[in-house]
């Protein structure tokens with residue numbers, strides 16, 4: 001491979017930086033390239049700058065990606081590294097997701113102060129989460145809990161928890177593991193009762209369509225099973241027109257050559273949920289996700305969305 005310098009764009013938070021260094025390390029190992037073949041370029045995004053409002057209010061996916069995508073499009077960056085969960089289903093023209101690293105643990109983790117798990121929390125306890133999916137799933141399991149919006153970096157959230165602003169909070173176990181902070185976890189939620197967000201736990205690479213050199217660069221770090229799972233989950237999300245305002249869960253897993261998918265849509269108050277399970281050939285991952293999205297939308301009925309969309 002020609003030795004040029006590749007510019008890898010990332011957000012600047014501790015988790016984003018870990019992810020960028022993970023990608024860089026894997027690329028170096030895959031091609032036997034030196035450290036100086038890569039430059040990690042840190043950009044701040046709108047989503048990083050607005051920290052006082054719920055993400056669902058600021059609106060739109062792309063909040064954490066816009067600045068990176070602009071620089072990728074005009075050639076100031078060669079690659080951008082993201083949490084797949086933060087990626088819109090529709091990318092800017094000319095860009096695509098060129099690789100998915102092997103997925104981390106997909107589960108959500110409870111960090112409890114006054115009790116270890118959702119079940120064990122006393123009636124009326126306060127749970128902080130910024131995710132509409134987690135809020136809806138908590139309310140579904142425990143309608144008596146007081147769920148409040150709670151944003152910020154992992155460190156900020158843990159500080160607020162320690163200060164007693166909330167009794168418990170939820171975070172992706174994958175992120176905590178990447179930060180080396182798994183010891184704060186008091187309970188891990190199983191994916192059946194608490195399904196993860198589409199893309200949770202998977203780092204992805206975005207690059208320019210037609211940049212063959214970068215396509216070759218990332219090819220050996222792409223994990224085929226994760227890639228198939230993510231195509232399916234993202235197709236499900238797209239079919240449901242997934243936005244920050246819609247609580248949607250979805251998880252695809254490749255087991256013995258079969259892609260198994262489970263998805264769920266919920267009302268934000270957790271009063272209603274619709275589930276779907278499907279399985280098929282990983283080669284048809286997109287069709288599987290799209291079909292599952294269509295089916296679950298039919299099951300839910302038009303009123304389900306009309307109520308609160």
Ligand SMILES: NCc1[nH]cc(CCC(=O)O)c1CC(=O)O
Nearest residue numbers: 083085171172174175200201202
């Ligand atoms: N929306 C923020 C975000 N995007 C990805 C992760 C965690 C890491 C991952 O899922 O890969 C997080 C934080 C969280 O949900 O705890």
